[in-house]
Amino acid sequence: MLWACERNPSTCWSEESSLIKLCSRLLLKLSDCVAERHCQHYFISSCNLLDDLDEDDSSMVCNNLRALADESVLLSWFVENYVRECAQTAGVPVSFEHYCFIGEVHKTMSAIIDWKLSNLSHEVYIEYCQLEEMVLFVNIFFRKDAQGTRMIMKELQYCNSRVRDYFGALMSLRVASTMSIHSLTDDLLEVLWTIFLPCDFAAVDTAMFGLATAREMSIRKAIKLVALSNDRHNALDMLHNEMAKAYLHQSLTCEQDSAYPQATCCLIHLLLGALYYKSGQYRAAIANFKQLVNQLAYDDCGLCYVEAEQLPQIDISVDSVLGLSLFYPYVRHMALNLDVQLQRDSKPVVTAELLAQYLYLKCLTCEDEKYLRMIRYRHHLSCIKQLMLTDVLLFKSVETQLSEYIKIPVAADGTNDADNSASSPMDTSLLVTSLELVALKQMVNFREVIVRELHSDQFPVVNEFELLYMYRHGRFPTCLRMCRNHIKAFLNSASEHQSLFFSPPVYMLLFDEELVSLFGIIRIVYPSMIYPLSIMFSHSIVPRISVLTVLLYLMIQCQKKLHSDSVWDSLSIIRYAHDTVFSNRGSNYYCVDRLILETIYRTSKLYIDDAV
Secondary structure, X not given: OHHHHHHOOHHHHOOOOOHHHHHHHHHHHHHHHHHHOOOEOOOOOOOEOOOOOOHHHHHHHHHHHHHHOOHHHHHHHHXXXXXXXXXXXXXXXXXXXXXXXXXXXXXXXXXXXXXXXXHHHHHHHHHHHHHHHHHHHHHHHOOOOHHHHHHHHHHHOOOOHHHHHHHHHHHHHXXXXXXXXXXXXXXXXXXXXXXXXXXXXXXXXXHHHOOOOHHHHHHHHHHHHHHHOOOOOOHHHHHHHHHHHHHHHHHHHOOOOOOOOHHHHHHHHXXXXXXXXXXXXXXHHHHHHHHHHHHHHHHOOOOOEEEHHHOOOOOHHHHHHHHHHHHHHHHHHHHHOOOOOOOOOOOOEEEHHHHHHHHHHHHOOOHHHHHHHHHHHHHHHHHOOOOOHHHHHHHXXXXXXXHOOOOOOOOOOOOOOOOOOOOOOOOOHHHHHHXXXXXXXXXXXXXXXXXXXXXXXXXXXXXXXHHHHHHHOOOHHHHHHHHHHHHHHHHHOOOOOOEEEOOOHHHHHHOOHHHHHHHHHHHHHOHHHOOOOOOOOOHHHOOEEEHHHHHHHHHHHXXXXXXXXXXXXXXXXXXXXXXXXXXXXXXXXXXXXXXXXXXXXXXXXHHHHHHO
16 A cells, blocks of 8 residues: 555546545555565565465465455445445445445445434534543542642643643632632642643752742742733733732741841732732732831841842833833943943842832822822932932832822722731632633633534534633623524534533532522532542433533523513523423433523523512
8 A cells, every 4th residue: 555655646546536446456466466475565675575475375365366356346345344334324225235236326325424424523522522521530530639730730741732721720610619618728729830830830840949948939939920920901810910929928827937038028028019909909918018118127137129020010100110221221321332341131120118119109099198108208219328220210100190190090999908917818719710710711722622623503512611701701792692693503403412511510610609509409419410430431421411501591691680671582492492402311311401491490580570
């Protein structure tokens, strides 16, 4: 075959040449090689594959090959051993009694091909489901601590990146679920570090952190996460910020070292304050800025300086000042024609206390408080003998805004800042939210490949995670419109409905309270449905819900959020799905779907009654 591919032109393999003729030609060529007792190895030129074949055997094999190469014999074998069996599997009637009726053979083959094409999407979808089940099995039954997660991630590095992201999404939801019930532990934080740490960082972790103390490791990891975060509106960047906060809080709870540098304590509180300021938690930010200023005043050990690369992206003013501090030496050098070589390795540096004063001022909303804080800010600036260029520029930027009566852009205080103590435990609500959003985004990417490959009018495939992502982001009109279109496509197609696993409790985070309550009742009454031991062996009992049910649920929820009058019209669709669509396969297969539809039907009627 390899020699034939090399020596024959591409037209030899075109559709004009039948499979029977091609096989006959190859078998005849092989019989010639056997007759000559010479067939050169394709890769090893000095090797003859038929060197050990004696003359008697050669003659017998050659005759058998020539008999088999007869086109009528090949066609008979092909029809009897392939076409009839395929037709029986496909349920296609065989309309010929003998292979010589070539027109009837073509007719039967066309029917088999149509059947295969109609089932191909479903077969590929089943393969994707089996892959998804495998990842779910690993997530449910394998170790869930940091060490176990590292072992699994190490094995998954040989898999497709989408599989790793899907596993990471499930682990993220599990950590978010655990934190929402209990609290954030050091081990859970290390699980997140293992999942979201970039590959290039993982290779140097041991070298960098091997001899470091626990506090130094926490601070270095926080700085790495800060360096990855640039956009406060991006869910992954928000997650990096929240993880950095967690590591900084972790560093504060480590055992105190009497010889620990004061500059490190300043850096911790400055970074925490900056991160809280960035996430809109201004009271917590002020508490850390106060702690920093008081620490410096109490110790009286001089100033602390922080490199710009250690700071998160705070606001436009700070970015502009840091950019000018890099640009100014270059302009000065060029304008004065200095012969001194420019220091290309110089990095912008800010005084920790003055940056804290600047951010403290930005956190205030009362004009009188801003005025008093500005006086203190000016006093601290005047008392420092060795000022940095960045310190002066930051002060001038905020002074200009106040003098020109320009309101400093600051949002209202965050709702999660009830405790003003810098040493208080971290509020993990933003971390849980960001984990849910990042996990949903990864699931969207995982499902999108399946949708792009398989979706058709005959076999509709929906990215249900994309709709959940829109719903969680408050994009109700778009989510409602897409749900309606997908519901129509599902009801118009006769294909097997796409389904979603609901066995992992982590999926409950993606839904609202009423479904979470329903899942909780199911988990109490039928715990085996949540953790099925047979998840790897029997697809028929793996707990699932139809994506059509998810679409109906999201449609109703969006209508309620939008106070739409069409909730009443949607009840008939829910009733049709309950009584017709999910009653075709017995009482058990779709039992959860019927329970969910009954729940949303009842709550929707209550909603309509309250509206009236």
